[in-house]
Amino acid sequence: MRTDIKSMYLNELEDMLKKLGEQKYRALQIFKWLHEGVNSFDEMTNISQKLRQTLGENCYISNAAIEKKLISSYDDTRKYLFSFVDGECVESVLMKYHHGYTSCISTQVGCKMGCTFCATGKSGFSRNLTASEMIAQLQSEQRDNNIRISNVVLMGMGEPLDNFDNVIRFLRLVTDENGMNIGMRHISLSTCGIVPRIYELADMKLQLTLSVSLHAPNDEIRSRTMPINRRYDMESLLEACRYYCRQTGRRISFEYAMIDGINDSDSSAAELGKRLNGIIAHVNLIPVNSVKGTGYRKSKRDRMESFIRVLAKSGITATIRRTLGSDINASCGQLRRQAAEQA
Ligand code: SAH
Numbered sequence: 136m137r138t139d140i141k142s143m144y145l146n147e148l149e150d151m152l153k154k155l156g157e158q159k160y161r162a163l164q165i166f167k168w169l170h171e172g173v174n175s176f177d178e179m180t181n182i183s184q185k186l187r188q189t190l191g192e193n194c195y196i197s198n199a200a201i202e203k204k205l206i207s208s209y210d211d212t213r214k215y216l217f218s219f220v221d222g223e224c225v226e227s228v229l230m231k232y233h234h235g236y237t238s239c240i241s242t243q244v245g246c247k248m249g250c251t252f253c254a255t256g257k258s259g260f261s262r263n264l265t266a267s268e269m270i271a272q273l274q275s276e277q278r279d280n281n282i283r284i285s286n287v288v289l290m291g292m293g294e295p296l297d298n299f300d301n302v303i304r305f306l307r308l309v310t311d312e313n314g315m316n317i318g319m320r321h322i323s324l325s326t327c328g329i330v331p332r333i334y335e336l337a338d339m340k341l342q343l344t345l346s347v348s349l350h351a352p353n354d355e356i357r358s359r360t361m362p363i364n365r366r367y368d369m370e371s372l373l374e375a376c377r378y379y380c381r382q383t384g385r386r387i388s389f390e391y392a393m394i395d396g397i398n399d400s401d402s403s404a405a406e407l408g409k410r411l412n413g414i415i416a417h418v419n420l421i422p423v424n425s426v427k428g429t430g431y432r433k434s435k436r437d438r439m440e441s442f443i444r445v446l447a448k449s450g451i452t453a454t455i456r457r458t459l460g461s462d463i464n465a466s467c468g469q470l471r472r473q474a475a476e477q478a
């Protein structure tokens with residue numbers, strides 16, 4: 136078993152080099168190459184031939200190979216299907232905003248959480264991604280487009296807080312000043328609400344943005360669409376959110392997929408407004424993407440606008456999320472499912 140060298144912290148690399156009888160300062164040189172995105176040890180030109188060979192015998196460099204690429208003809212959003220060494224695939228989406236490039240990456244191959252509206256949830260779970268496999272998604276997109284990514288959202292396939300240790304490692308590596316040096320404030324993490332992990336994350340006091348996928352105003356509706364709610368109900372989730380705000384001083388954003396006739400009535404909006412009272416919150420309304428086999432349809436535009444007006448009465452601001460790449464099924468899980476169905 137060779138070591139996943141791009142998932143290592145600098146101090147871990149230093150220890151490994153010491154064990155190989157090498158000098159400590161080599162670690163930083165190697166670390167910089169890895170995070171610049173080289174895919175072979177031979178590209179590390181300031182390292183001796185002998186050390187490159189030793190590294191190659193003991194370690195491997197994670198890569199995300201492009202299996203498929205779709206480019207939206209509306210807005211240039213790019214959706215990738217990447218494969219890893221063992222052939223497992225995940226999706227990632229690259230979006231261009233006025234302030235730069237944002238990449239939406241996956242944290243797991245599949246997901247265990249089983250939300251009824253979600254394409255990823257429908258395909259089951261294969262495995263966690265390593266930190267280096269999360270980094271490799273960003274690097275492949277940068278290389279393919281000759282750009283630098285400034286913002287990252289963990290909103291692709293998988294539940295980040297169900298792969299906690301690897302995700303934290305990713306966050307520390309990707310924000311490292313000797314690595315990709317992406318600001319923690321430029322990273323968002325989206326969760327379906329694994330309550331104990333929200334407390335753990337809050338105590339780390341990272342300056343990232345937490346997005347909580349709420350999608351319902353009460354337990355009855357939420358448990359129907361999100362099985363996780365049967366384990367951690369809405370009140371315990373919202374309590375964890377309040378704690379998160381207190382600990383980090385950061386505003387939470389709540390994701391709310393509008394599903395026609397399920398969670399989009401004015402009374403749902405009123406109930407949601409009451410529940411969010413006292414939390415510094417912003418609500419993102421997303422017209423649900425219809426996924427084959429779910430039977431869900433997106434809410435009408437005027438329904439969403441009415442929902443926003445009712446929320447505003449409780450002092451909660453909400454906006455309708457701009458949908459990018461709607462012609463390429465840019466919401467995650469759909470491309471891999473298509474590929475699996477075709478295979
Ligand atoms: N597992 C995490 C992050 C990945 S999902 C989470 O659930 O938050 C990213 C976002 O896409 C979540 O807010 C999720 O609820 C939402 N989503 C999933 N399927 C969707 C669909 N069919 N339409 C709209 N949003 C969807």
Ligand code: SF4
Binds near residue numbers: 291
């Ligand atoms: Fe998993 Fe998030 Fe999809 Fe739910 S919405 S199944 S938590 S990826």
